Structures are given as structure tokens and as C-alpha cells.
Amino acid sequence: MKKIMSAIMATALLSSGAAMAAPQSNRDNGRDNHGQQVSQAAHHKFTKGEKFDRSKAPNYRQLDYHDHKRLSVPPKGYKWVQSGDDALLIGATSGIVSAVVSNFLR
Template sequence: MKKLILGAIAASLIATPALAAPPRHERQVVKQQPNRTVIVERGPGYRERTVIRHDRARNDRQWQRGQRFDRRYATNYRQIDYRQYRQRGLYAPPRGYQWVQSGNDAVLVAVASGLIGAVIGGIAF
């Protein structure tokens, strides 16, 4: 009889979860993009999706000569014709370069490599 009672107590202790250990939550980064990160939290019985937005001011990007131009970070991106803005300081681009708009700035970008050759700031488009 003692063996039966001890066996029942041991089985009940094994079947109950440990109260001392809190449930563990795992975080996993699912997707990273330039302006946001998607994180999935997994825990006991639920799955939560969290989106973290990296608030960068849209016109906050300061382009400098020698940097690599990435159009994802450029606001109001478009290729511009220098002849329309000649009175504001734009000149004919050298061979292999083009003028592009980023916010209120005109940026001279190498077509093949994406390197910035010149930046003329404050041109109102």
C-alpha cells in the first residue's frame, strides 16, 4: 500500500508544472527594413507580432560628397533636368552622372556606382 501511495504522489509531482520557473518568452526578429523592424514574441500559448518603427525625420538625411546614394532614404526622389534649374546653380552633369532630387536638395550621383559627386542644398523644386 505504501508503494501505491508513493507512486501516486510521485506521478502527481511529475505531472504538475514547476511553479518556481516563470514561462519563458522568446523574441525573434523576422524582418528588418530601413524604417521598421518586425519582431515576433513566442511564449506559452500565444504569438505576438510587434512592429518597431525607427522614426527618422524624412528630411533629416544629410547627403555628403563621397557617400553612396541610396534612393530608399531619399524623400521626393526623382531624376531632374538641370536645364530647368540652371538659374538656381545646377550645371550639366559630367558623363556617367545624373542629377536627382532628395527633399529640397539636388544631388549629383554617379549612375554606375551610386557615389555622390556634389550636393546643392536648398533648391526649391
């Protein structure tokens, strides 16, 4: 009986918080303080294990590890790509992010 009452109370608490949450609105219509359009891709940070999507990668380009001291030799079937300021090691066929070098270009 105590478990049932605890479950009911927990459900009531969780659902009341969701009901009280204010709806989110985008009042700035995708513009920053200077009136310039900000794309959603500029804010996406890829993480290890995530599927790489080129359309979400700002400043996308393939990187040559010979030109950059911080990049190791990629294993067979992998390649280094740039996404924003980060370097990502992705599987060439699977597209899964294997490693992330944050703030690579800074």
C-alpha cells in the first residue's frame, strides 16, 4: 500500500511541474542582438558516439593530419573533419564520431 501511495505522489509531483512550466517562445525570431541571422547549426556540438551529420556542421571541411600537429594518424576507415572550432574523427562509412578535439582552431 505504501508503494502505491508513493508512486501516486511521485506522479502527481512530476506532472504538476510540467503543467506549471511556461511555454517556450522564440521572441527574437532567430536573430542575435545585432540583427544578424543565427543558424541553428552554429550551436551544434558533436559528441563521441553521435552520428555525424554534415548539414549540422558549421565550417565543415576534411582535415589532413599532416598539416595539424594535434591530430593523430587516423585508423584505417576513419577521417578527420572540421566542425566549427572542433576536429572530429569520424568513421568513413558509419559516420559515427569516434573522437573530438575541442577548440581545435583556437
